[in-house]
Amino acid sequence: xxxxxxxxxxxxxAEGAIQAGCRYYFGYPITPQNETPEYMSxxxxxxGGRFVQAESEVASINMVYGAACAGVRVMTSSSSPGISxxxxxxxxxxxxxxxxxxxxxxxxxxxxxxIAPAQADYFQAVKGGGNGDYKRIVLAPSSIQxxxxxxxxxxxxxxxxxxxxxxxxxxLIGQMMEPVEFKTRVDVSxxxxxxxxxxGRHGRDHANIITSLTLDAPGLEQWNLKLQAKYAQVELAESxxxxxxxxxxxxxxxxxxxxxxxxxxxxxxxxAQGIKLGLLRPITVWPFPAKxxxxxxxxxxGTLTVELAYxxxxxxxxxxxxxxxxxxxxxxxxxxxxxxxxxxxxxEEQFGKGR
Amino acid sequence: xxxxxxxxxRPRAGQSIVFAGPSGSGKTEVSINLALSLIRLTxxxxxxxxxxxxxxxxxxxxxxxxxxxxxxxxxxxxEPERRLLxxxxxxxxxxxxxLLSSPETVKVIDVGGDAIGAxxxxxxxxxxMASDYRLYIVVNTLRPGMDGDDxxxxxxxxxxxxxxxxxxxxxxxxxxxxxxxxxxxxxxYDAVKALGDDEGLPVVAVLVSPEYADQVVHRLSPxxxxxxxxxxxxxxxxxxxxxxxxx
Numbered sequence: 001x002x003x004x005x006x007x008x009x010x011x012x013x014a015e016g017a018i019q020a021g022c023r024y025y026f027g028y029p030i031t032p033q034n035e036t037p038e039y040m041s042x043x044x045x046x047x048g049g050r051f052v053q054a055e056s057e058v059a060s061i062n063m064v065y066g067a068a069c070a071g072v073r074v075m076t077s078s079s080s081p082g083i084s085x086x087x088x089x090x091x092x093x094x095x096x097x098x099x100x101x102x103x104x105x106x107x108x109x110x111x112x113x114x115i116a117p118a119q120a121d122y123f124q125a126v127k128g129g130g131n132g133d134y135k136r137i138v139l140a141p142s143s144i145q146x147x148x149x150x151x152x153x154x155x156x157x158x159x160x161x162x163x164x165x166x167x168x169x170x171x172l173i174g175q176m177m178e179p180v181e182f183k184t185r186v187d188v189s190x191x192x193x194x195x196x197x198x199x200g201r202h203g204r205d206h207a208n209i210i211t212s213l214t215l216d217a218p219g220l221e222q223w224n225l226k227l228q229a230k231y232a233q234v235e236l237a238e239s240x241x242x243x244x245x246x247x248x249x250x251x252x253x254x255x256x257x258x259x260x261x262x263x264x265x266x267x268x269x270x271x272a273q274g275i276k277l278g279l280l281r282p283i284t285v286w287p288f289p290a291k292x293x294x295x296x297x298x299x300x301x302g303t304l305t306v307e308l309a310y311x312x313x314x315x316x317x318x319x320x321x322x323x324x325x326x327x328x329x330x331x332x333x334x335x336x337x338x339x340x341x342x343x344x345x346x347x348e349e350q351f352g353k354g355r
Numbered sequence: 356x357x358x359x360x361x362x363x364x365r366p367r368a369g370q371s372i373v374f375a376g377p378s379g380s381g382k383t384e385v386s387i388n389l390a391l392s393l394i395r396l397t398x399x400x401x402x403x404x405x406x407x408x409x410x411x412x413x414x415x416x417x418x419x420x421x422x423x424x425x426x427x428x429x430x431x432x433x434e435p436e437r438r439l440l441x442x443x444x445x446x447x448x449x450x451x452x453x454l455l456s457s458p459e460t461v462k463v464i465d466v467g468g469d470a471i472g473a474x475x476x477x478x479x480x481x482x483x484m485a486s487d488y489r490l491y492i493v494v495n496t497l498r499p500g501m502d503g504d505d506x507x508x509x510x511x512x513x514x515x516x517x518x519x520x521x522x523x524x525x526x527x528x529x530x531x532x533x534x535x536x537x538x539x540x541x542x543x544y545d546a547v548k549a550l551g552d553d554e555g556l557p558v559v560a561v562l563v564s565p566e567y568a569d570q571v572v573h574r575l576s577p578x579x580x581x582x583x584x585x586x587x588x589x590x591x592x593x594x595x596x597x598x599x600x601x602x
Contacts, residue, residue: 004531006497008379015499031443032412035378115443117412175412177379179497179531 004181009144010035010077010174013103013167015043016151017075021186022101023049024074026063028056030082031115032171033105037077057082061089061102068098069210071197073155073188077103079171080121081112084129090164091130095212097196097227099158101151102136103167105174106308108335116335117171119257122312125168126286133224135231136164137238138286140256144178150283152184159194161234168285170308172258172337234287241289242281245271249278251351252296253343254317255306256282263306265340266347275353285313290320302326304347309333326351356572359385359584360392362560363489368399369458371486373476374526375514376493377501378468381528383407383415385493385562386465388586391422393461394429400460402431407467408445408475415465418589431460445475455482462486470517477519489523491559494550496529496543507550524559525551527582533566537574544579564588 007015014036017025025040037053044051054060060076067074078086083104093100106121108114123129125138137157141147147169158165193199198208214220242260245267246252253263260281270277280296280303282289302325305314314329321327330346332338338346366372372389374382390403405415416434419427433454435446448454455462464483466476476483492514500506515522529535529543544561551558561582563571568585575583 002531002534004497004534005499006379006495006531007499011499114441115412116441171412177532179534 002179002181004179006177007144007180008035008175008177009147009169010105011039012144012180013147013151013169013174014039015182016148017101017155018043018047018049019148019182019185020073020152020155021188021191022073022075022155023047023188024067024072025049025076026052026054026060026067026074027076027078028054028060028082030079032107032117033077033079033103033174035174036103036105057085058089061086061093064100064102065089065093065096065098068093068100069096069198071194071199073159073191075101075103077105079105079107080109080118083121083124087124087130090136091132091134092212094130094134094136094164095132096210097162098210099162099164101154101158101165101167103169106168106170108333114335115171117258117308117337118333118335119170119259119308120310120312120333121168122285122307122309125166126288126316134227135234135286136166137161137234138166138168138284140168140283140285141173142257142261142281144173144176144180147173148180148182149184152186155186157238161230163230163234168257170258238284239287239289239292240283241292242279242283243292244279244281246278246280246296248276250276250301251347252278252280252300252303253306253347254280254282254293254303254313256285256313258337259306259308262338262340263343266343269340269344270347277347285316288316288320290316293317293320297321297324300325302328302351304328304330304343304350306338306343306346307331308337356583356585357581358392358396359389359560359586360396362582362584363389365397366393366399366461366489368460369487371455371462371464371483371488373464373466373483373488373490373518373520374493375466375473375476375490375518376468377495377498377510377514378472379498380468380493380495381530381562382468382493383413383418383465384586384589385526385528385560386463387415387418387589388584390430390463391426391587393463394426400431401429402433402454402457402460402462404433404451404454404462404464405435406447406464406476407472408447421589451479452482455479456486466518470513473514473517477517480519483520488520490518490520491524491526492522493526493528494543494547496546497531497539502546504546504549504553507546508553511550511554522554522556524557526560526562527558528562530562530564532564535563535567535571537571540571541575541579544575558582560584562586
């Protein structure tokens with residue numbers, strides 16, 4: 001008898017966060033992730049946590065900032081336009097060197113767009129969004145179970161590097177239902193309040209001060225260099241990728257999240273037709289698994305990047321592979337999700353029959 | 356194996372069959388399967404009503420493209436007006452009152468999840484009550500928070516209060532999709548049966564999907580087998596989702 005339950009993605013990821021030791025959630029509703037705050041509002045009081053529905057996304061992210069300064073495990077979640085509103089706070093949190101986790105269930109854009117699944121916030125998540133030179137770790141699960149497991153890592157990584165960790169899913173992963181098992185539970189009583197937390201002096205001779213403001217230029221440059229050194233360390237240590245059917249592959253699809261999952265079916269169909277196709281699925285999109293993909297230079301005849309966006313992931317593939325092999329691209333927008341056959345057709349249009 | 360329409364007593368024209376229950380318990384799947392079973396077995400006119408104002412994807416309206424042309428032709432489908440089909444607005448069709456009181460058709464009504472979804476239907480309470488209705492609660496005991504007699508009892512009470520309608524029976528839909536085992540189906544049935552016994556409500560049907568039906572059928576208690584129906588799954592679109600799927 002398994003310990004599995006049947007859960008909707010947005011609920012399961014919320015429970016995953018609770019299992020990871022998250023006890024504070026501040027957020028504002030937006031489709032297609034409303035089940036996350038709803039679930040948190042019910043569950044957090046049961047485990048001694050706090051849920052606050054803020055008056056806006058701007059308020060939510062600043063509440064997250066405050067809790068993060070107190071050294072507790074805190075998160076918020078939203079969907080595309082709501083995450084846009086949070087960018088100022090994300091920059092402040094990053095500039096203050098404090099940890100938190102943010103989930104984005106991406107929907108169609110730009111602007112209000114629609115409530116259908118998309119991956120068009122890739123640039124915003126990976127390259128910036130807020131002001132200044134900062135990075136976030138960005139995790140991109142492609143199933144509900146993986147999302148639940150990655151939430152444990154998300155909080156660990158946030159604490160370890162004192163960084164914002166984003167978990168990006170598209171609306172489909174948020175809304176679909178799958179069996180899921182919670183394998184790891186973090187005992188919150190073992191989580192120590194960090195030395196830097198602003199929770200009183202406790203006998204120290206100084207007060208901890210957390211700020212993203214540094215008025216003197218040399219001081220701010222030094223602060224930036226410290227952040228950059230940290231980001232370099234993360235790039236070296238934390239990039240992750242899944243390599244599927246790559247041992248003898250002539251070609252690879254590069255895709256993440258839901259698109260990668262559909263592309264796996266494409267790989268199976270292609271292989272049945274004698275095309276040696278594999279899949280490279282970034283699990284971290286920042287740090288981008290460039291080294292792992294570059295290892296295929298000289299072995300592959302080409303890659304096809306597939307995304308629910310217009311040449312966003314593709315830009316990182318171009319930076320990674322440059323002119324080392326032919327780089328194809330296929331994407332749909334606005335909430336349209338291509339099926340496995342449609343991806344195979346796009347592959348054949350760009351690479352022939354792949355032989 | 357009994358037909359789903361028979362398990363529900365072959366509803367007649369004028370009757371309303373309402374499916375309510377916790378979110379994610381399978382109300383949309385059982386609604387569409389009952390409607391299809393009815394048009395397969397009888398000549399009655401069937402109207403299927405998408406009154407889900409809770410979930411934004413995987414609603415009845417998102418599955419209708421999976422029906423055959425012949426099935427779609429036989430079903431009268433009531434859904435929000437086209438331009439609002441993909442809005443996350445809690446809207447109902449303007450002519451719903453008239454449809455719900457029609458004596459010429461069986462109304463199969465799929466309402467949104469939990470007390471909130473059921474509550475949205477309470478505004479049609481008088482129309483539904485005038486139409487010789489049956490309200491069934493669909494339960495999947497492998498959804499979080501659905502284990503244990505107390506929790507099931509509280510769920511039933513919350514939905515009954517939300518809908519402000521009397522409950523006629525329970526539908527056992529315990530599953531973990533393709534990973535479902537016979538033990539789990541049996542335990543789910545036992546839990547729903549115990550709830551029904553306490554509340555004086557019959558278990559009307561036990562649902563299984565074709566993915567695991569064969570492994571399950573011969574390992575269930577005789578009373579569960581007598582209620583067993585293999586339903587067609589519409590929502591399992593994940594790995595094969597395609598651009599014909601309009602969200």
